Amino acid sequence: MIFSKKKNPVDLIFSFITSVASISVILITAGILYVLFTESSLSIEKFGFFKFLTLVDWDPVKESFGAAAALYGTLITTVLALIFAIPVAVGIAIFVTEVAPNFLKGPVGIAIELLAAIPSIIYGMWGLFTLAPIMAKYIEPFLQKTIGKLPLVGILFEGTPLGIDLLTASMILGIMIIPFTASISRDAFNLTPAVVKESAYAVGATKWEVVKDVVLPYSKLGVFGGVAISLGRALGETMAVAFVLGNNNQITTSLLDAAATVTVKLANEFTEADKDIYLSSLYYLALLLFVMSFIVLAIAKFLILKAERRSNR
Amino acid sequence: MKKILSLILALAVVLSFSMANAEETLNGAGATFPYPVYSAWAYDYHKTTGVKLNYQSIGSGGGIRQITNRTVDFGGSDNVLTPQDLNKDNLLQFPAVMGGVVPVVNIPGVKEGELRLDSEAVCKIFLGEIKQWNDKKIKDLNPKLNLPDKEITVVHRSDGSGTTAIYTHYLSGACAAWKDKVGYGTSVKWPVGIGGKGNEGVANYVKRTANSIGYVEFAYAKQNKLAHTLLKNPAGNFVAPSFDTFEDAADTADFNAKNHFATWLTNAPGKNSWPIAGATFILLAKEKKDSNMKTVKFFDWAFKNGDAKAKELIYIPMPKSLKDKIRAYWKANGIY
Numbered sequence: 001m002i003f004s005k006k007k008n009p010v011d012l013i014f015s016f017i018t019s020v021a022s023i024s025v026i027l028i029t030a031g032i033l034y035v036l037f038t039e040s041s042l043s044i045e046k047f048g049f050f051k052f053l054t055l056v057d058w059d060p061v062k063e064s065f066g067a068a069a070a071l072y073g074t075l076i077t078t079v080l081a082l083i084f085a086i087p088v089a090v091g092i093a094i095f096v097t098e099v100a101p102n103f104l105k106g107p108v109g110i111a112i113e114l115l116a117a118i119p120s121i122i123y124g125m126w127g128l129f130t131l132a133p134i135m136a137k138y139i140e141p142f143l144q145k146t147i148g149k150l151p152l153v154g155i156l157f158e159g160t161p162l163g164i165d166l167l168t169a170s171m172i173l174g175i176m177i178i179p180f181t182a183s184i185s186r187d188a189f190n191l192t193p194a195v196v197k198e199s200a201y202a203v204g205a206t207k208w209e210v211v212k213d214v215v216l217p218y219s220k221l222g223v224f225g226g227v228a229i230s231l232g233r234a235l236g237e238t239m240a241v242a243f244v245l246g247n248n249n250q251i252t253t254s255l256l257d258a259a260a261t262v263t264v265k266l267a268n269e270f271t272e273a274d275k276d277i278y279l280s281s282l283y284y285l286a287l288l289l290f291v292m293s294f295i296v297l298a299i300a301k302f303l304i305l306k307a308e309r310r311s312n313r
Numbered sequence: 314m315k316k317i318l319s320l321i322l323a324l325a326v327v328l329s330f331s332m333a334n335a336e337e338t339l340n341g342a343g344a345t346f347p348y349p350v351y352s353a354w355a356y357d358y359h360k361t362t363g364v365k366l367n368y369q370s371i372g373s374g375g376g377i378r379q380i381t382n383r384t385v386d387f388g389g390s391d392n393v394l395t396p397q398d399l400n401k402d403n404l405l406q407f408p409a410v411m412g413g414v415v416p417v418v419n420i421p422g423v424k425e426g427e428l429r430l431d432s433e434a435v436c437k438i439f440l441g442e443i444k445q446w447n448d449k450k451i452k453d454l455n456p457k458l459n460l461p462d463k464e465i466t467v468v469h470r471s472d473g474s475g476t477t478a479i480y481t482h483y484l485s486g487a488c489a490a491w492k493d494k495v496g497y498g499t500s501v502k503w504p505v506g507i508g509g510k511g512n513e514g515v516a517n518y519v520k521r522t523a524n525s526i527g528y529v530e531f532a533y534a535k536q537n538k539l540a541h542t543l544l545k546n547p548a549g550n551f552v553a554p555s556f557d558t559f560e561d562a563a564d565t566a567d568f569n570a571k572n573h574f575a576t577w578l579t580n581a582p583g584k585n586s587w588p589i590a591g592a593t594f595i596l597l598a599k600e601k602k603d604s605n606m607k608t609v610k611f612f613d614w615a616f617k618n619g620d621a622k623a624k625e626l627i628y629i630p631m632p633k634s635l636k637d638k639i640r641a642y643w644k645a646n647g648i649y
Contacts, residue, residue, distance in 0.1 A: 060473075061496035128514070133521060162466070162522060164507050246508040247471035258507050264471075268510065271345070271372025272473025272499035274392055279374065 033290065040284035042277055052284060058249040058265075060273075065281035067288055069249045073259040074289070077170045077241060078234040080255075084174030086227060089181035093223075094211055096182075097189040109186070116179035123240040127172045132244055135171075136163030140256055158254040167255040169241040176240055177230035184229065188222020189215055221308055228300030235293045238263040262289040339607055342369040343376020343389025346475045346530070347410055347593045350628045351389070354615045357622065366611060373475055373499065380404065380596045386604040388596035391475025392499070396572045403599045405646060406573040407639045408592035409612060411563055411629040413531040414480045415554045415589070417539035419519050420446060422459060424540060426553050429454045431545035432487030432580075432588065438465055438526060440490060441505035446524060461524060468518045468527030471508025473500040479591035480528045483579040487588070528589075531559070532627035546588045547580050558587035559629040568635055570642040590629070597648075605648040613640070613649070 043052070047065060055066020096108050140161030148157035192215045200210045216223075246258025247268045262285050273279040341351070348370035355366035371379075373390040380388030381402045389409075399406055416435060418428055430438075434450050437443040443450060446460040470477045481497035495501050509515035512533040519527040519539060526542075531554055534541050543551045552558045565583030568574050578590040595612065597605045616639075620630035631639075643649030 057502075059502040060500050061498045061502065128510075128517065136521075160464070160466070162507055162518075164509075164518070242471075243510050243514065245471075247510075248508055249502070268472035268508075269500055270374075270473075272374050272475070274374040274377060274499060 033287075036283055036287040036290055040280050040287050042280035043284040046277060047281070047284075052281075053288075056249070056251055058260075060269075060275070060278050063275065063277050065278070065284075067262070067285055069251050070260050070262045070265050070285060071288065071292070072251050073166070073245070074235060074261040074263070074292075076166055076259070077173055077245075077261055078231065080166070080170035081173035081177060081234045082227065082231065084171060085177045085181055085230060088174075089178045089226070089230075090185055090223060092178070092182040093185035093189055094215070096186050098207065098211055098215065109183075112179045112182050112186075115175075116183065120176065120237060120240040123172050123176055124243040127168060127240065128243040131172065132163030132168055134163075135165075135168045136161050140165075140167065144256075155253045156255050159256045161256050162258075164244055164246045164258050165254075165256045166245070166252070166259050169245045169259075169261075170255075172240050172244060173234050173237055176237060177234050180230045180233060181223075181226040184226030185219070185223045188219035188226070191222065192218045221304055224300070224304050228297060228304065231300060232293055232297050235296065236263060236289070238267050242267045262286070337363070337607070338365045338367055339387070339604070339611060340367050340385045341376075341387045341389060341595075341608070342371050342379045342385045343387075343596075344373045344391045344475055344593050345370040346391050346412060347389060347628070350410055350619075350623050350626050353622050353626060354611075354619045357618070358611055358614055362614070364607070364611070372473070374473075377596065380598060383598050383601070386601070387608045390594050390596055391478060391591065393575050393577055393594065394573070394596070395575055399573050399575075399596075405597040405599055405605070405642075405648075406575065406594050407612075407642060408568070408574050408631060408635070409595045409615070410623055411559060411578065411590060411592045411631060412479075413554055413559045413562075413587055413590045413629065414476055414483070414528055415531050415534040415541045416526060416528050416544070417516070417519050417534050417541050418526045419522060419540065420461065420524055422461070425538075426541060426543055427455075427458060428540070428542045429545070429551050430542050432484075435544070436484050436488035436491050439467055439469075439484060439503075439505070440494065441467070463524040466522050466525040467503075467506030468509055468515050468522070468525050469503050469506050470500070470512075470515060471510050474511075475499060475591070475593065476512065476528070476530055477501065479577070479579060480589060482577050482591075483589040486577075486580040531629075535627060544588055546586050547582055548584045548586070550584060552585055552587055554587050556624065556629060558585050559590050560632055562586035562588070562590045563592070563629065563635060564632050568638060570638055570645065574639070574642070592631070599646070602648060605646075609643050609648050613643075616640075 043065065052065070052067050054068050056068045057064045057066050058069065092112060096105055100108060140163070144157050144161065148154050197210055197214055200214050241261060242264045245260060245264050247260045247264050248258040249260050252259055266282055266286060270282055273282055348368065351368045355368065359365050368389070373392050376388035376390050377392070379385045394404070394406055416430065420428065431454060434443065434454060437450065444464060445462060446465055447462045452460060478497060478499045481495065481501050485492040485497045495504065507518065509518045512529045515527045515529050516533050516537040516539060519525050520537060529539065541554055543553055545551050561583045562578050562581035565586055566576055566578050566581045568576050578592055580588050581590070597608060616636045623630045640649060
């Protein structure tokens with residue numbers, strides 16, 4: 001509404017300021033994309049798109065760079081983190097909105113939000129000094145002795161458990177994204193009209209049935225939204241995983257093996273990247289992550305929009 | 314409204330006052346490894362001369378780029394730039410302080426300084442060719458030690474680092490297989506092992522993981538009380554890492570002003586030389602005479618007054634002979 005018919009000067013200034021603010025977001029995003037693209041042009045020229053995408057090698061000495069291992073690590077940790085986080089987060093949200101007595105709702109809600117406020121570097125340090133030793137000593141040997149013995153799944157738990165691996169990194173990521181998913185889901189659950197829920201209770205539905213058949217279908221959009229936001233966060237999370245993933249450039253089937261993600265690679269190698277092609281390849285990785293996050297979030301947004309339209313009908 | 318106006322006025326006065334009194338500042342950026350000692354020197358230098366030194370530890374790669382683009386007064390780098398590189402970008406280079414890298418082990422029953430390794434053994438361990446501590450090669454070097462029949466866990470750096478550059482340069486010089494397969498650099502493609510972030514990360518993993526071997530800066534080995542190994546140097550002697558053996562390496566290394574001191578301190582020929590040491594370098598823009606004079610003044614002061622501080626922080630001060638060579642280099646370039 002930049003040129004509204006009413007020419008009230010205050011209104012004009014106001015709408016001008018808000019439009020500048022929102023346009024700047026688009027400009028900044030475009031600017032970042034532009035810089036990433038120009039900085040990585042050297043590497044794009046040398047390796048091309050498909051070769052860079054599929055090459056597992058990452059050798060700064062011989063100047064051979066490929067993104068496959070880092071992209072693989074990024075996807076695996078993100079998916080695993082979502083698998084860990086979604087059930088817990090939705091459980092928390094259901095507890096807070098439907099199950100918990102009133103005096104508990106406040107404290108639990110605040111605790112979730114505090115979890116979201118912890119800087120990621122602290123998760124990283126905690127992961128390195130506390131979680132990794134626990135994983136290496138107790139949890140991973142236990143997993144190897146139990147599910148590791150099963151056929152097929154067994155290959156997921158091979159190797160010496162050292163605590164610096166995909167599993168530990170995914171768990172930390174999972175813990176980090178729980179609060180986002182949980183608090184958005186909680187808000188979504190709260191939007192379920194009380195009348196609908198009370199009617200369900202009135203016809204004799206149990207609490208489980210109300211949650212399953214009334215609250216969840218009613219608010220699945222909000223839950224989707226929460227998951228999408230956590231997904232974005234998990235894809236780009238850096239410091240929390242940089243300490244516990246080892247930055248080993250390899251594609252591994254075992255979750256107890258060190259690996260690398262795009263962000264971990266950038267955080268670890270950016271400062272000392274001394275050759276132009278090396279730096280350019282790191283920028284190329286960043287560009288791929290940018291595009292990947294963009295696509296994933298676009299898909300998530302698309303799904304939400306589609307579901308929204310269906311429910312409006 | 315009046316209040317705000319007067320406030321702005323007061324602020325402007327204060328600002329212009331502080332700007333008029335702006336202190337002389339030197340801006341540097343680069344390697345993270347020497348940051349603690351540079352800032353300690355800068356603190357003392359500021360107290361005695363009033364000149365401020367602002368050093369940002371953004372990494373060697375960043376330091377080289379910043380001085381190449383002439384955005385800082387000096388760059389810091391753990392990498393040794395070749396004379397060709399320096400001439401191409403019209404740069405000067407001299408070493409400022411040194412450090413050593415130490416292999417550290419965690420083997421139950423083996424104490425600090427007990428394990429003897431030669432460069433072939435170290436090389437084969439890091440290549441993954443020697444897999445067990447009771448391998449014949451290691452046993453032959455340590456007939457008295459009771460080495461366990463356990464798999465070796467190799468710990469290396471996950472991040473790019475000058476420490477890695479020095480360590481891999483040592484390995485490249487010491488054995489041909491390493492040079493062919495891996496080479497040297499701030500980060501390399503490690504054949505085996507897990508990565509720890511920073512010296513503290515490697516120190517932490519080695520401490521925690523039984524039967525492991527890693528490499529850290531000398532200071533971290535000392536502070537974390539990690540068991541260092543003895544190494545066989547090119548002269549054939551087993552040496553322990555200490556200020557003396559590092560200084561010996563610096564003394565016997567062939568630093569030459571003609572090629573801008575472009576020398577690695579690894580595999581130094583001296584009888585008591587520790588084989589894995591390295592200098593960290595300062596880069597200057599050749600044409601910026603004025604700011605170079607100021608930078609040189611600072612380092613000249615540090616060479617004269619900073620040795621004790623450097624040792625306190627477990628850096629190795631440069632031997633006097635080398636300092637004199639550097640002063641001659643400055644003079645030859647008209648900045649001293």
